[in-house]
Structure formats: C-alpha cells, structure tokens
Amino acid sequence: MNTPSFKVQVIGHEWALDLLERQHAAGRIPQALLLTGPPNVGKSTVARFLAQRLNCQGTPQPCGQCASCRKIISGNHPDVRILDGDNQALKIDDIRNLQRELSLSPNEGQYRVVALCNFERATQSAANALLKTLEEPASQVVLALTATDPGTLLPTIVSRCQMLALRPLSTPTVAKALQDYWQATPEQAELLAQLAAGRLGWAVKALTDQELLARRERYLQELVELLGMGRAERLAYAQQLSRDGVMLKEALTLWLTIWRDLLLLQSGAAQTKIMNLDWRDRLQALARRSSLTQASEMVACLRTALINLERNVNPRLNLEVLLLKLPSSR
C-alpha cells in the first residue's frame, strides 16, 4: 500500500518553482514575494509549497512525510502562517502582531513563512505598517503576499517584493489534474476544465460543490435581468443578495469575469481569449447591448466593490452603489 503523502500539490507554475529552487540553492531565497494571478489559479498553493520546501526535514524536499510537512498541511506548524481569510480586512493590529512574531527566530523550522493572501483586503494603514517589515526583514523570514491585480496595491509594497505572475493553466493540464488527483470522471474533468479557464482551484471547488455551476448560471441570468431593471428593483435585489457575504462575493467575482469578457469582445480580442467560453453566444448578445466604455467602467466598479467587500464596507450599500452604475437596457 502507498503511504499517504502530505506534500502540497502544485500543478503547473513550474517556472515559478524552478526559479525559487535556484534562488534557494544559491542561498538567496527572496524574503518578500508577491504572487499575482486570477482568483483560484494557485497563488496560495505555491506559497504553501514554498513553506514546506523551506522547512522540510526529509528528502527529496518537500518529502510530504516528515513532521514538518505534515504540520504545514494541517495548519499546525508554529513557524508557518497562511492568512487566507476571504472576507476579512487585514488591519494594522494584525500586521503589528505579525511583526512581533517575525522578530523571533523560528521555533522548530528553518524559516518563518507567512502568506498574506488577497492582500487587496489590507487597509491603507495595515499596508503602510507592512512596508517597514518589507524594508528590513528579519533573517530566516519569508513573506508571501498574494493579489489578483498588483495595480490595486501600494506601489511601494509592489516594488519591495519579487513578483511572480502566475498564469492560468492550460485546459488539458486542468482536466488531467482533476482526474489524477481529485478523482473526477473524464466527463466532469472535461467540462470543468473548460469552464475553469485555467484556474484549477475553481475547478476543484466546482467538483466538490455541486451547486456551484447552477449558481453560476443563475448569477449570469440575474445580471441580464438587472440590466432591464429600474432603480427600485435594483435596490430590492441588492437588499436580498447582500444578506449572505459568501454568495455576494461569488456573484461579484463571476460578474467581474463576465464584464472582463465583454471588454475583450468589444475591443475585438480573439473570442477564444474569453473566460466564460460556454457563454460565448450570450456574451456576444450582451456585448451588442453595451459599449466599450461601459464595460471598462463596470470592470473598474466591480474591482472596487470586491475590494470594499474585503475591507468590511457595508455590503448592501456597496452593492447598491454598484447596481445603480450598471448600464440600463430598458
């Protein structure tokens, strides 16, 4: 029987792992990393893998068997912290607590590794507080920030980090991984890989959450309906959707992919570049009903709304502002 492995499984992104491996071999592992890329593309997975790689006590590293590898997988390693809270703002107190921790040498590992996921959710004061740590990092500390878009972070933060821009994986890579590691049937793997647009994490989520595809369809339908709604109806919809923060984030994230697709279609990019390939015809119909300027405005508004959500702005108010900016097809 095979011994179960506790190794963090990274699919794709080989160039990023190779680069980190070479830097580590040369004794020059960067102390501040910024992993960027679309949601669920594997940013925090690469950070977790690095934490295992740097602290593994076995061979080959990471071995997926030693106490350190096991503790990192179960989230119990005292020197490794992955802060991936989705809808919670990162506040200045969080950064100060972290700084106290980072000033101590590692407890049992070789490196303290801290991943600050979705760093867009940091408040301005938290981001400013982190600058000091990035300027003078303690030795044996690696900080890994993740963000969808580096443009939403303070330029002074971005310039102090080594940036690794993770790209979406190829559709066959996602399909193969779903079958090899997540026990998907060939049919499931093919469909989800297509819809995932290179984001393996999304495909894995869709595999385990049966309702996800149905909700995706519903949010698209509701977006189309919203365009035909007046002010009062939009506000009523906002009241309803904003009751559940998780659903709200899911809807906004999906709408962002739709408006990005519309922006691509309207700017004449190849149709194959869009994320929601299965909706190509419906998106083209939508593209005819809105302008390039509107699409570009909606992408910006949705980004802001998602950042606001992470910064604990009142969800209903946030959504109302967004929905009132939606173009009208009445």
Ligand SMILES: [Zn+2]
């Ligand atoms: Zn190990």
